[in-house]
Amino acid sequence: MAELDFVERTFVNFRDHLFPDGRGHGFRWVDLKFFRFARDCQDPDLLTAVVAHEQFRDDYAGGGVDPDGLRHGPYWLNVISPDEYQPVSRDRTALVLEEWVKQCGGLPNSLEDALDATLRATVNSAGRLYCLRDLGSDAFHDWGGVHDEFHEFVAIDDDRQALTLLVAADD
Secondary structure (H helix, E strand, O other): OOOEEEEEEEEEEHHHOOOOOOOOOOOEEEEEEEEEEOOOOOHHHHHHHHHHOHHHOEOOOOOOEOOOOOEEOOEEHHHOOHHHEEEEOHHHHHHHHHHHHOOOOOOOHHHHHHHHHHHHHHHHHOOEEEEEOOOOHHHEOOOHHHOOOEEEEEEEEOOOOEEEEEEEEEO
16 A cells, blocks of 8 residues: 655635625535545555545544544444545536536635635646545445545655645535
8 A cells, every 4th residue: 555644734715705795605615625645556445545645534523633533424334445546537526516516606706716726726737637536425424424425536646746636525
């Protein structure tokens, strides 16, 4: 298995930006966790490493990372394996995320700038992208239906030896 070193987390909360109607934020946010890896790591090993990493044990509902946690997003941790990640094109990833970003209408310029510097930059620099497939409500943990939408991607950038776990959701 590849070794991943956690570098940092970036959190973009739509509520931190002034929407003209006061509601356009839709309680949405983007969470990016950045990791470094050694050269010549294979994608299956990187996916295995990210699923096994302590930073993956995050319910994304305010609890943060729990080293002993049993949840990941809306799902029980034990139902997620590297095989649940499907290769996805940059165009498809960008389309899914842009539809999610714009679902409530236009965005304030400050939020567009923040998304350009984080979300879009990560997608654009990735050599390969993987999407966590919808595991269905049977995989939800005890309160897993809290998110209306939950989108998760893994972006791999070999040039920078960087892997980013990207979650876009609401609460």
